[in-house]
Amino acid sequence: MDVxxxxxxPYGDTKNDGKVQLSFTLPLPASKESQEAAKRLxxxxxxxxxxxxxxxxxxxxxxFHVLYGPVSHSVxxxxxxxxxxxxxxxxxxATNAYIAEKLQRTIRVxxxxxxxxxxxxxxxxxxxMKGYAGEYGLERYSGFETRNLGSQVPNEELIAQALDMKxxxxxxxxxxxxxxxxxxxLTALTELLxxxxxxxxxxxxVGGPRINHALALELGFDAGFGAGTLxxxxxxxxxxxxxxxxxxx
Amino acid sequence: xMQLDMDxxxxxxxxxSAQQIADGVMERIHGQTTDSVERTILRLLGIxxxxxxxxxxxxxxxNQIREAGKLQDGAFHILxxxxxxxxxxxxxxxxxVGEKELSITTFPEVEKQTQQRALAEFLxxxxxxxxxxxxxxxxxxxxxxxGPKPWLYVIVATGNIYEDARQAKAAAHQGADVVAVIRSxxxxxxxxxxxxxxxxxxxxxxATQENFRIMRRALDxxxxxxxxxxxxxxxxSGLCMPEIAVxxxxxxxxxxxxxxxxxxxFRDIAIHRTLIDQHFSRIINGYANIIINTGxxxxxTTADAVTEGHTVLASQFxxxxxxxxxxxxxxxxxxxxAFEINPQIENGFLLELASAQLVRQLFPHCPIKYMPxxxxxxxxxxRGHIQxxxxxxxxxxxxxxxQLLGMMTEAIHTPFVQDRALxxxxxxxxxxxxxxxxxxxxxxxxxxxxxxxxxLLSRATTMLENLAEQGxxxxxxxxxxxxxxxxxxxxxxxxxxVRCSDKYxxxxxxxxxxxxxxxGR
Numbered sequence: 073m074d075v076x077x078x079x080x081x082p083y084g085d086t087k088n089d090g091k092v093q094l095s096f097t098l099p100l101p102a103s104k105e106s107q108e109a110a111k112r113l114x115x116x117x118x119x120x121x122x123x124x125x126x127x128x129x130x131x132x133x134x135x136f137h138v139l140y141g142p143v144s145h146s147v148x149x150x151x152x153x154x155x156x157x158x159x160x161x162x163x164x165x166a167t168n169a170y171i172a173e174k175l176q177r178t179i180r181v182x183x184x185x186x187x188x189x190x191x192x193x194x195x196x197x198x199x200x201m202k203g204y205a206g207e208y209g210l211e212r213y214s215g216f217e218t219r220n221l222g223s224q225v226p227n228e229e230l231i232a233q234a235l236d237m238k239x240x241x242x243x244x245x246x247x248x249x250x251x252x253x254x255x256x257x258l259t260a261l262t263e264l265l266x267x268x269x270x271x272x273x274x275x276x277x278v279g280g281p282r283i284n285h286a287l288a289l290e291l292g293f294d295a296g297f298g299a300g301t302l303x304x305x306x307x308x309x310x311x312x313x314x315x316x317x318x319x320x321x
Numbered sequence: 322x323m324q325l326d327m328d329x330x331x332x333x334x335x336x337x338s339a340q341q342i343a344d345g346v347m348e349r350i351h352g353q354t355t356d357s358v359e360r361t362i363l364r365l366l367g368i369x370x371x372x373x374x375x376x377x378x379x380x381x382x383x384n385q386i387r388e389a390g391k392l393q394d395g396a397f398h399i400l401x402x403x404x405x406x407x408x409x410x411x412x413x414x415x416x417x418v419g420e421k422e423l424s425i426t427t428f429p430e431v432e433k434q435t436q437q438r439a440l441a442e443f444l445x446x447x448x449x450x451x452x453x454x455x456x457x458x459x460x461x462x463x464x465x466x467x468g469p470k471p472w473l474y475v476i477v478a479t480g481n482i483y484e485d486a487r488q489a490k491a492a493a494h495q496g497a498d499v500v501a502v503i504r505s506x507x508x509x510x511x512x513x514x515x516x517x518x519x520x521x522x523x524x525x526x527x528a529t530q531e532n533f534r535i536m537r538r539a540l541d542x543x544x545x546x547x548x549x550x551x552x553x554x555x556x557x558s559g560l561c562m563p564e565i566a567v568x569x570x571x572x573x574x575x576x577x578x579x580x581x582x583x584x585x586x587f588r589d590i591a592i593h594r595t596l597i598d599q600h601f602s603r604i605i606n607g608y609a610n611i612i613i614n615t616g617x618x619x620x621x622t623t624a625d626a627v628t629e630g631h632t633v634l635a636s637q638f639x640x641x642x643x644x645x646x647x648x649x650x651x652x653x654x655x656x657x658x659a660f661e662i663n664p665q666i667e668n669g670f671l672l673e674l675a676s677a678q679l680v681r682q683l684f685p686h687c688p689i690k691y692m693p694x695x696x697x698x699x700x701x702x703x704r705g706h707i708q709x710x711x712x713x714x715x716x717x718x719x720x721x722x723x724q725l726l727g728m729m730t731e732a733i734h735t736p737f738v739q740d741r742a743l744x745x746x747x748x749x750x751x752x753x754x755x756x757x758x759x760x761x762x763x764x765x766x767x768x769x770x771x772x773x774x775x776x777l778l779s780r781a782t783t784m785l786e787n788l789a790e791q792g793x794x795x796x797x798x799x800x801x802x803x804x805x806x807x808x809x810x811x812x813x814x815x816x817x818x819v820r821c822s823d824k825y826x827x828x829x830x831x832x833x834x835x836x837x838x839x840x841g842r
Contacts, residue, residue, distance in 0.1 A: 097738045128742065131494025132487055136739045188507040188523050190588065193696070196623050202804060222589055224510060248506055248524045250480070250735065281700070281732060299700060 077150035082143060090142035092119070097136050102129035110137035118143045155286040157295050162308035164208055170308075171215030174315045178217045181210055181310065182234045183243035184225035187257035191247035192223045194280055198243065198303050207302045215311060227261045234274060241275040241310050244293075249282045255291065262292035275313050277306065323718065323762045325678055325774045331782045332683065338785035339638035345792045347646050350597045354825065356512065356817035358601050359383050359396040361563040365447035365829050366400065366411045366440060369530070371516045372419035378412075379564070380513045381419050389426035395825040401436025402428040411443055433826055448832055451570045451609050458573055458610070461541070465550040471691065471716050471724035472498035472552065473748050478735040480505065480522035482532045486539035488738060493543035493551045495745045499576065499723065501554035502536060503735070504528050509559025509588050510813055514568065524735060528555050528565055533572035552576060554614070557602050558584055560814045562595065566602035570609035576655065576723075577606055581643075582636060583616030585797060586805045591815030592794055596643075601830065603647030608833040611653065614723070615640045618659030618692035620803040626661040626696075630676055631780035632802055633658050634683070638785060639793065641684065648834045651686035655723060659692035660712040664704075668769060670711055675773040677719040683778075691716050693727025702729040709744060713751040718759045724748065 073087070084091025094114055100106035107127045114122035122141030130136055162170060171179060183199045185192050197204035199220045201211040210216045219237055221230060234242050244261065246254035258278055265271040271292075278288050279297040288296025294313065297306055360379035370378050386392050386399050403414050406428040417423040437444075475497045477485040482502075489500040505522030508515075518535060519527040526532060533555065540551040552575035557566040562579065569577055581599040584590035606613050617633040617640070624632065637656040644654045658680050662669040680689055694708045709727035716724040726744045728736045736744075764770050788796045800806035831837035 095739065130491050130738055130742045132491035134491055134738050136742060188505075190506050190509070192587070193622055196804075200623070200804060202625075223587070224507060250524050253523055 078148045079146045080149045081146045084142075090120075090144070090146075091140060092143050093138070093140055094119070094122075095136070095138045097130065097134050099133060100135055101133045102127050102135040106135045107137065110135075110139060114139045114141060118145050120144050155284075155289060157285050157297070157305075157309050159309050159312045161305055162311070163304050164213065164307070167304060167308045167311050168213055168215045170315075171213075171311050174311075175215075175318065178215055179241065179310060179314050180217045180219075180237050180239045181241045181243055182219045182221065182230065182237055182239040183210075183245065184221035184230045184233075185223045185245045185247070186225050186227055186230060186261065187246075187253060188224060189246055189248045189254075189257070190223040192245070194247055195220065195222075195243070195245035198245070198279060198301070198306050203303045205302060207304055209303045210307055213307055216307065227257070227264050230261070231264060231268070231270075235270075239274060240314050241277060243306070244276075244278045246278060246280040246283065249280070254280065254282065258291045258293065266292075275310060275317065277310065279306065323678065323759045323764065325675070325682055325764060325771060326766065327679070327682060327778065328775065331778050334782050335634075335638045335683075335778070335785050336642075338782075338789040339642040341789040342639050342785070342793050343642035343646055346596060346643065346794075347600075349792075349794070350593055350600065353593070353597055353818055353820050354392075354395060354827070355594055355597050355814075355819070356383050356387070356392070357561050357564055357598050358827070359386070359392065360561075361567050361601065361605075362396045362827055362829060363400070363411070363415070364564060364567050366397075366443045367446060368411050368415045370412075370416070370419075375516070376419075377513050377516055378415040378419050382415055382425055385418060385425055389424075391426050392819045393822040393825065395821065395827060397440065397826050397828065398430075398433075398436060398824050399426055401440050402430055404439040405431050405435055411440070430824070433824075436826070437828060444828060444832075447829070451567075451605075454571060454573045455610050458575065461544070462550045465544050465548060467550045468496075468498040471721045471752070473745060474499035474501065474554070474690075474723050474725045475741050475745065476501045476503050476725075476736065477741075478503035478525045480524075480526050481520040482518050482526050482535050483520065485526050485532075486535055488741070489536060489551075490539050490543040491738060492741050492745065493540065493547055493549075495742045496749050497551065497741075497745060498549070499552040499554060500536075500540060501576075501578075501725075502526050502528070502532070504556050509556070509584065509590070512560045512814065512817070514561050514564050528568075530568045530572060533568055533574060537573045554578070557606065557613075558616075559588060560590065560594075560598075560817075562598040563602035563605060566605040566609075566611075569611060570605055574611060576612040576614055577602075578616065579603065579606060579613040580616040580640065580657075582640065582802065583619055585807050585812065586803050587616075587619060589807065589812050591812035591818070592797060592807060592809055594812070594814040594818050597818065599643070600647050601827075603644055603649055604830060604833045607644075607647060607649040607653060612655045612688055612723075613644065613649070613653060614655040614690045615657045618657040618661070618690075621659050621661035622696050623803045623805065626659070626663070626676075627666070627672060629804075631777050631784060633676075634680070634777055634781035635784045635788065636802060637680065637684065638781070639788075641687065651684065652688065654684075655688045655690045656680070656684055657690045657692060660694050660715060660727075661692075661696050664694070664697050664708055670715070671769050672773050673711075673715050674719065675770040676777060677715050677721065678770075679774040679777055681719050681721065688722035690723040690725060691721040692725050693731075695727070695731050698727070698729075698731035700733055702733075705729040705731060706743070706747065710747055710751055713748045714755060714758075716748075717752040717755050718762070720759055 119141035126138035203209035503525035
């Protein structure tokens with residue numbers, strides 16, 4: 073298909089028709105007026121002649137709306153570059169072999185869900201022996217020595233544990249992002265490390281469903297991993313990053 | 322009628338091992354109390370409110386008793402002495418301690434019976450408050466009626482109790498039978514219960530007594546409008562387990578998440594601390610007719626639902642037995658399990674059907690709580706909505722009691738108003754359409770469903786028999802549940818446990834378990 077990358081529009085059933093679907097709740101009871109309000113909102117969002125296909129009263133003066141329509145906007149996709157972890161991905165065996173060959177020692181990793189975050193699913197998926205989706209976690213790698221601190225770990229405690237085990241890398245998992253609590257937690261960690269003048273002693277990695285590499289860099293981390301990350305993605309990145317750091321020493 | 326052919330000998334062996342395990346636990350926690358048990362006693366004696374720096378008065382008192390090295394004598398003993406010596410009420414004394422005008426531990430010691438007489442009127446008032454709430458609930462249910470089972474259970478989690486109340490009423494309008502207010506994410510590790518109405522929280526709303534009252538009022542209003550009683554749920558879990566149980570009993574909550582195993586595994590709370598707390602909190606819940614929800618479903622968020630499904634069963638047998646030891650009847654023991662098999666597995670639906678039916682048959686009188694897919698919800702809300710529909714189909718076919726509805730936006734955010742509405746619509750559609758399906762089906766003898774169920778049960782039997790030999794604590798140390806290891810001498814709140822002296826008494830324990838009559842009645 074011939075697409076003009078400088079002017080990309082949504083594809084419904086015809087090239088460049090710009091069709092999108094949109095659904096939301098308004099704090100208005102279901103009525104002709106609230107449906108019109110939903111349409112006007114869609115128009116203000118850039119939809120031309122939106123079609124309100126469904127409205128439902130949700131009680132307590134709430135109504136739910138589903139709309140379809142063409143957006144008038146387009147994007148220039150030719151100029152987009154998304155920051156990503158750029159190291160080649162190696163599997164479990166290759167990563168272990170790589171560490172054995174390049175370092176002749178194990179890499180020490182400490183991981184935690186910091187602050188109030190009690191959701192260890194992501195951290196466990198990456199660190200636990202069993203791993204996730206059939207991929208072993210870091211604990212299983214011969215090349216890694218790990219310490220999984222679990223949930224709701226204060227940043228101070230994480231740093232203390234990292235120093236105690238002489239960690240090469242610190243792995244932070246953040247799932248709860250309500251009211252940007254993850255931003256505060258992550259910023260606080262880098263600030264604490266900087267205040268102690270030990271920021272550069274560790275490779276700092278963060279993961280979570282709302283995390284991406286660009287955000288991680290912005291917050292002073294070395295890398296960020298988002299939804300869909302498997303243990304070997306993190307493992308092979310850490311292995312290569314640590315080898316590079318040793319070269320520079 | 323759909324029935325699995327279960328090996329009754331295995332079932333018997335599971336129960337008998339669970340009894341042995343529970344015996345061991347009860348023996349090891351016997352004769353000990355905790356900070357939170359003592360604070361619960363103070364709350365039952367009418368102490369409430371906070372001091373100038375917002376510390377709850379029950380904490381102020383217990384801290385003072387602990388610092389004086391007298392916690393082993395118990396709060397009832399200390400307060401009894403103080404009331405006898407001063408003639409002031411428990412609340413007056415607590416306020417004075419809060420103002421730093423008084424040291425509660427310095428009064429002359431009197432006989433146990435004298436303490437009981439001095440506190441009788443306050444003790445009665447505390448018990449009476451629970452009984453009044455209980456009969457009010459019974460009246461309400463009788464007048465309004467309730468929805469058919471499975472009850473449709475949704476959560477609200479805005480952080481602001483007033484928003485929660487409005488959304489809960491909307492959910493009742495959309496067909497919810499049960500509304501749970503998710504707690505702010507760190508609350509399980511707070512060693513106090515926050516005070517007053519709250520409007521800020523992370524991933525949920527603080528459990529406070531005032532927040533309980535606000536929600537109860539909202540659901541009562543919604544129930545009357547809809548002509549159907551709507552149940553309210555919160556969490557008697559974490560470090561303040563029994564305190565929250567008593568607040569719920571006073572304010573008319575209907576269900577409480579209450580599971581020491583969950584706290585141990587997922588919050589790293591000290592093993593014996595929380596088992597002691599759990600025992601008293603279950604005695605309270607039982608007395609107040611509050612259904613508990615256990616958290617076995619959570620094991621499958623970290624462990625695989627096919628290979629580790631039997632650990633859920635094993636834990637349910639133990640949890641049921643521990644609840645019996647706290648005097649709870651099966652009708653109040655809402656054992657938890659979940660629909661968490663990888664949706665990519667061929668015939669995964671059959672395996673879900675097998676395990677849900679097995680749990681139903683193993684615990685026929687328990688209000689089983691069935692939890693929705695969370696682990697394999699990946700942001701594709703459209704597939705997620707279908708996963709939830711299959712979950713609802715298993716729920717209605719296997720006759721679950723409490724169906725916690727899945728949200729298509731699981732793993733994205735706390736539910737939006739429309740997420741909850743669509744989810745309720747999904748459940749109502751599926752359950753209405755397939756209401757009698759379970760009565761029409763039979764399982765193929767020796768087929769996939771029957772075999773999986775048998776396999777689960779026999780593996781649970783082996784696990785329980787091992788546990789019976791080793792003891793529950795050892796299993797926790799070995800990481801046999803959810804793949805998480807917890808040492809016996811560690812965890813949060815372990816310093817809050819103390820062995821009772823011979824001066825110790827907790828008459829509420831006796832009254833609630835029916836071993837002592839209420840004074841004057």
